[in-house]
Amino acid sequence: MAATIPRGIRVIDWKNADKSRSIRYRVRVERGDFVVDRSFSDLERAKLFLEDTKTPQGRLLIAQGRDRASLVVDEVERLAAEFIKEGRCTLSHAIDSYLRAYVNGKLESEVDKERVTAKAAKARLEFCKTVRVPYIKPGHVVPSGPLASLRQFAKGYDEKPIGDFYIDDLTEQETTEYINARLRAGKANSTIKRDIYALQSVVNKLRYTDNKAWKRLNGYNPFVQADKSKLKGGERRRRRIISDAEEEALLAELRKCRNPEMPMIFALAISTGMRRAELLGLRWSQVDLDRGVIHLNADQTKASEDRMVILLPEAREAFKAIPQVDDRVFHYKIEGFKTNFQRVLKRAGLTDIHMHDTRRSFISRVLKNITASPVAIADMVGARSVSNLERRTIDRIRQHEMIEAGAIKTEQELRWTVQHKDGQTTSRYANLAPERTE
Structure with a gap:
């Protein structure tokens, strides 16, 4: 059954440069000052483009060359295009490079401390790659301001493992979503902090493991910018003493x-x-x-x-x-x-x-x-x-x-009781003058 052609899309018989002929789908729109005329080799891209012409946000993206039809390409073409972009690498690639350079060589170490630490580091980073975080697909408007809290209902909302992101595409929003995902999984604040600091180190070490990728970042580390305010406090430190x-x-x-x-x-x-x-x-x-x-x-x-x-x-x-x-x-x-x-x-x-x-x-x-x-x-x-x-x-x-x-026998014990950091704070509260007598 032939695909239904929406109103606003015209099928044209296209003559290619090699004199062969093919079918293309033309979208021509005139709305006041907004005039656009584009043709596409496949119907799905033409439909996406037509949808974008119907909203102010979509027309803005078209003017910027960031509309969905411009960004949706064949998967093979996309992979080839990303491959030739010098210096791009995914977080998974950066983690693998870090493990090869700094961890894998210690997995068989005769020093117990080195071997155990290396195994723990490898297990942590391998797991970090798999944590799924939400994001807005390219070509869709990212909600901001009052609408930011409704991000999960926006068009183009999806989830994927953080390891699949290109590092230069990662922003503080995705790295903060990593923290939120781990908190939802019930992980302790200290565990999540160790994750974030380990991933920070992975990105920082790119200057040695993949210098081209490091130069592309221009010193920017998305994990440094993550919102860590949710990881402050909330944990009781162990005080156990063996009797x-x-x-x-x-x-x-x-x-x-x-x-x-x-x-x-x-x-x-x-x-x-x-x-x-x-x-x-x-x-x-x-x-x-x-x-x-x-x-x-x-x-x-x-x-x-x-x-x-x-x-x-x-x-x-x-x-x-x-x-x-x-x-x-x-x-x-x-x-x-x-x-x-x-x-x-x-x-x-x-x-x-x-x-x-x-x-x-x-x-x-x-x-x-x-x-x-x-x-x-x-x-x-x-x-x-x-x-x-x-x-x-x-x-x-x-x-x-x-x-x-x-x-309470000492001034230090008094400060612990009233939770003053130093004697200067306590002195502002102290009044050692004798009480007045009537």
């Missing part, structure tokens, strides 16, 4: 493991404040029991800087109980230890404990028994930022002690 009773119960269960290294690793973690990866990658050549220190290399620490760990008496005793088989102190891989530790926690009925809680517990004990200096504690546990350590861990531990005591 003495829980430590004893957990050690008792760990001693039942066939591998005798399990209780030793936990005992050292809670007596040194070292991270799991730092302990599992430790070598005897780095341990100096005579001086009571451990020298960690830059590739073993989170901050990627050399660090010296001070061994307290209980940590020294724990090290002396470990047999020296070879240069490695422990022979567990991170993945294997993590799996076994979860099983032990389940058997002990302590599923709310994380291995990283040993670090917070160590800081708590140092505060109570040895020193109250944040600088000294930061040096012991290898915290890069003293202010962050004080704000996120030390202050919370002291707040807990204040609650237990049921009293």
Whole structure:
């Protein structure tokens, strides 16, 4: 059955340059000052063009050469046209280039920390490519102003994986929609922040992985411009500290493991404040029991800087109980230890404990028994930022002690109670003059 020709489209017998003949579809419109006359090789493009002539927005797009008929081309022609546009690349291509340059080579690393970090980075970025975000197809008007909230009802509204977008076509609107899509999926703010920062890094590294694409962006990074205001706050930081009773119960269960290294690793973690990866990658050549220190290399620490760990008496005793088989102190891989530790926690009925809680517990004990200096504690546990350590861990531990005591004894405790950032703010509220007597 022949296709119906709408009113306003005329079928013409067209003579081509090679003297062959073909059918074309002509659209001629005269509306006041608006006069247009175009012919098309296929009927669908002619219909789109005719529709655009009927609205003010469509006529504006025609005048700009951005009407739908001008943008709708054969898929093969489109791919060929995009291919020859120098410097264009999709986000998926940029992610693949980033993984090849910075991640894939570490997937088989003998250093546990490098291998686990690389696997996590690869999994995160591969997933990021698949997150579907809404957009308005080319040739359609993007709603703005009061109509922006009705974007999903606009003509040309569609969704596709963010990895399919050309990076120079991505705007802050699409990257913000990525955040919204992840929030709708119930992901934590911290998870989405890590996604955005990882994608920011992918685009920034284009200057090394695809310099032509980087030059085309002219320094613009759409993920930097994304609206991150929805990711502020709303999360409770973990404050868990392992009690003495829980430590004893957990050690008792760990001693039942066939591998005798399990209780030793936990005992050292809670007596040194070292991270799991730092302990599992430790070598005897780095341990100096005579001086009571451990020298960690830059590739073993989170901050990627050399660090010296001070061994307290209980940590020294724990090290002396470990047999020296070879240069490695422990022979567990991170993945294997993590799996076994979860099983032990389940058997002990302590599923709310994380291995990283040993670090917070160590800081708590140092505060109570040895020193109250944040600088000294930061040096012991290898915290890069003293202010962050004080704000996120030390202050919370002291707040807990204040609650237990049921009293406000210092000016710092008063500021925590009234939520003042510094003494200057508190001074504006203070009035220490004697009360007036009648």
